[in-house]
Amino acid sequence: MPAQPYHHGDLKAQLIREGLKLLNAEGHQGFSLRKVAQACGVSQTAPYRHFKNKDDLIAAITQQALVAFRDQLAGAIQQHPGDPGAQLKAMGAAYVRFFAANPEYLRLLFLSDNTLNMQFINEEAKKQQVDNFQFLETVTTAYTNAHPESSLSQNELLIYSWGLVHGIATLIVTGEMPAGDDMMQTVDKILSLLF
């Protein structure tokens, strides 16, 4: 089972790369299978040998985003073993920074008509999504156990912390909030006060 197939060499991977490029360049509006194919130098229907349809290609790009995002969150958690407060803060900071640096990833993971694309997401990608959610569940549970005096339950804390960083990230990506260093420091400060 060779990784580099016959004719083109590595069309499947290149389709994903060029597809992400095109999404970043032109957004969902300007995205088309034919443009991606042309960017790869193949015929218009060549992508159908590797993906069922357009949404299937987008789902593959989405999976790349999921992997990168999960690694980012996992890295933040590992930096503060045994300290759920620091983990929550680091996760939140990583969350905002990751999507501020990769706006198209946030669109892919959360903002697109992804109920449609998600149908084509494969099992491995679904697992990564579950991973991401369980990171948050684990850390908020640990935090709640370590802070029995808190007025928020574990579930409330989860909604609170996720909502906060997700909202800021989304508002940055959609241009409602600025994205610079000042914003990142503000995020750090807010998270420091909370956890």
Add this chain to the structure above:
Amino acid sequence: MPAQPYHHGDLKAQLIREGLKLLNAEGHQGFSLRKVAQACGVSQTAPYRHFKNKDDLIAAITQQALVAFRDQLAGAIQQHPGDPGAQLKAMGAAYVRFFAANPEYLRLLFLSDNTLNMQFINEEAKKQQVDNFQFLETVTTAYTNAHPESSLSQNELLIYSWGLVHGIATLIVTGEMPAGDDMMQTVDKILSLLF
């Protein structure tokens, strides 16, 4: 200048109504000018007498959403004159409830490729957007003045409160968080603890 023009009677308004219906029914994917025209019982190109193009129609629908949203926020503020803490809380609750009840409105205002559609948004709609932001600025400023002991500046409070409710609303609309009464009570509780 009659409100009900010649042939059809009221095509422009009906296009907007049917357009919103179609967006709710099929999302951005399934939305097409021709379907909207058909739903109104007119020819495929009739919409071009009232809108420059597809994005222009979507912008008109977006404006409806902006008006409804602004009214919602204004209502929340008016219920608690002179009490910026209660105003912030009421605004936050209204924010989440409004978009939970009208998911397509959140997509229109914040999630779509709206950098494109916004180009067609008319001046009045832009003013409504500015209104919405100024509501938040005014209330957070009043709150900061009333609570000089707060560790957050006005700008930090704005980011904090907006981010929080926007994130929760977005996660509800995209299906990452449930939407029921329990969630609304959790939102109320979190906001009560904060302001």
Add this chain to the structure above:
DNA sequence: CCTATATGTTTACATTGTAAACATAGTGTA
């Protein structure tokens, strides 16, 4: 009444998604 203009239709064409038929190049097997 009559003409200008607002409104609607018909026709046409480019772009896109995608199915079907065809072509070809590696792979494994007799």
Add this chain to the structure above:
DNA sequence: TACACTATGTTTACAATGTAAACATATAGG
């Protein structure tokens, strides 16, 4: 080695869509 199978890519075709252009018509206002 020769041959057939299958993975990969191309050509062709068609339906849906956005939208421009030419045409038709109904209403308003002089």
